[in-house]
Amino acid sequence: MISPSLRPSHFQVLVLFALAVSVALGFLSRREPRERFNYIARSLFWFLLIGVGIGWAMYPFSR
Amino acid sequence: MTEETATKIEAPAQLQADSRAIAVAIAGWLVPGLGHVLLRMWGRALACFLSVGALVFVGAGMRGNLFSWEGADPFSRLGFVADAGAGVFYWVAKSMEGGVSDVSHSYGDYGTRFLATAGVLNLLAALHAYEAARGRKA
Numbered sequence: 001m002i003s004p005s006l007r008p009s010h011f012q013v014l015v016l017f018a019l020a021v022s023v024a025l026g027f028l029s030r031r032e033p034r035e036r037f038n039y040i041a042r043s044l045f046w047f048l049l050i051g052v053g054i055g056w057a058m059y060p061f062s063r
Numbered sequence: 064m065t066e067e068t069a070t071k072i073e074a075p076a077q078l079q080a081d082s083r084a085i086a087v088a089i090a091g092w093l094v095p096g097l098g099h100v101l102l103r104m105w106g107r108a109l110a111c112f113l114s115v116g117a118l119v120f121v122g123a124g125m126r127g128n129l130f131s132w133e134g135a136d137p138f139s140r141l142g143f144v145a146d147a148g149a150g151v152f153y154w155v156a157k158s159m160e161g162g163v164s165d166v167s168h169s170y171g172d173y174g175t176r177f178l179a180t181a182g183v184l185n186l187l188a189a190l191h192a193y194e195a196a197r198g199r200k201a
Contacts, residue, residue, distance in 0.1 A: 006124030006170070013173050016121060017180070020114040024184050027110035028191050 010055075018047030084196035091189035093150040098192030111188040118181035119152040123159040127174020128166050142175075148182030 008016065026040035091098020096112035099105075123129075130142035147153050156178055165171045 005126075006121060008121075008125075008170075010169070013121075016117070017177065020117050021180065021184065023110055024114035024188065027107045028188060 014048065014051045018044050018051065022047060080197065084193050087196040088189045088193035091192040092148070092185065095150060095152060095185045095188065098189055099195075102192060102195055104192075104195065107188075107191075111185065115149055115152060115181045115185045115188075118177045118184070119149055119156050120159075122174040122177030122181060123156040125170040125174030125177070126160060126163070126165040126168075127156075127171055127176070127178045128164040129153070129156055129160065129178060142179060145179040145182045148184075148186040149178070150185060152181065152185075 022040045022043035025043060026036045030036040030039045087098045087101050090101055091111075094112075095115040096108035096110075099108035099111060128142075130139050130146050132140070132143050134140045134143055146156075149156070164174075166175060
């Protein structure tokens with residue numbers, strides 16, 4: 001069995017996923033650079049907040 | 064010019080515009096960002112290429128599962144549709160993995176989601192390029 005060549009932490013995976021999706025959606029859905037930046041920043045913030053929030057909400061059931 | 068004559072003149076132009084929009088969508092699906100390149104939307108093209116490329120590169124690096132067309136159940140076939148949405152990056156991911164995925168770790172599971180997301184994002188970008196080519200979005 002071949003082991004994964006990339007072994008990022010859970011948080012790094014979350015950040016990378018959120019960043020890639022936010023950038024793509026920001027560029028597709030907004031036209032002006034300032035609007036894009038605001039959209040990407042807001043989307044990234046909510047991705048991270050909800051992701052970490054769900055992680056903490058599941059914590060009591062993890063053991 | 065009567066209304067009927069005007070309609071006859073507009074019909075071939077409309078057909079040509081539709082054909083171009085379909086060609087743009089197919090190009091955008093095959094190579095992420097190419098549809099927007101054809102429309103000279105450079106920022107969107109670069110963003111699509113880099114986002115989809117990063118998701119595929121990391122997803123394949125974590126040995127995510129790439130679904131094949133010969134899936135045993137409808138979910139596998141649905142997974143294939145999502146993965147194949149990445150266009151040529153589907154085969155890039157396949158060659159990176161060497162046909163060996165590993166979902167026994169959480170990395171592999173994450174990788175599977177990354178690969179599917181890359182495909183779905185690219186399909187969305189291709190649809191956006193199609194709409195833009197038809198003049199519905201800018």
